Amino acid sequence: MPYRTVYDIAARGYEEWLFAYISAGFATATLVVFLFFRSWKHRKILLTVTCVMVAVTFVLPYWDYTRLKKKLESDDCLKVEGLVTNYWEKIWRDKDASNKWQNYHYESFMVNNVKFGYYIRGGGSAAGFQNNDSIRIPIRDGMQVRVHYYDEPVITNGTVDNRILKLEVAP
Numbered sequence: 001m002p003y004r005t006v007y008d009i010a011a012r013g014y015e016e017w018l019f020a021y022i023s024a025g026f027a028t029a030t031l032v033v034f035l036f037f038r039s040w041k042h043r044k045i046l047l048t049v050t051c052v053m054v055a056v057t058f059v060l061p062y063w064d065y066t067r068l069k070k071k072l073e074s075d076d077c078l079k080v081e082g083l084v085t086n087y088w089e090k091i092w093r094d095k096d097a098s099n100k101w102q103n104y105h106y107e108s109f110m111v112n113n114v115k116f117g118y119y120i121r122g123g124g125s126a127a128g129f130q131n132n133d134s135i136r137i138p139i140r141d142g143m144q145v146r147v148h149y150y151d152e153p154v155i156t157n158g159t160v161d162n163r164i165l166k167l168e169v170a171p
């Protein structure tokens with residue numbers, strides 16, 4: 001059966017460049033402080049904050065993206081083909097850890113008893129399929145799809161998160 005690729009992590013490229021630019025700007029500002037304000041006693045605190053911020057906003061997301069891209073190109077990538085079943089979607093509003101209101105949007109479906117779920121808005125990693133483009137893919141029960149995925153163990157609760165690396169739909 002012919003399929004049309006609607007998402008491919010390798011073809012899309014890294015998408016979080018805004019955070020990379022912010023990290024680079026903050027690192028540059030820290031370098032300026034180190035070069036021109038040698039007597040400022042809080043320079044080490046600024047350096048520590050900069051290193052943590054760069055790691056969280058750029059290094060970890062970029063590492064996650066390159067790791068998943070390599071999984072798609074390797075033998076570790078699993079593939080399932082069939083009809084979408086048990087599709088559901090939930091949109092809600094709740095307070096986050098800082099007690100501010102946050103909007104959440106989650107979508108889930110199954111293909112041949114393999115469950116996929118991802119945050120469209122409000123949580124989760126940016127690497128991998130999230131169906132959050134300006135034109136969303138209308139996933140519904142009965143759609144014929146082929147999904148290339150990586151079954152990543154979740155450390156916190158012992159479950160498995162099937163991260164979609166490539167999604168193809170039948171016309």
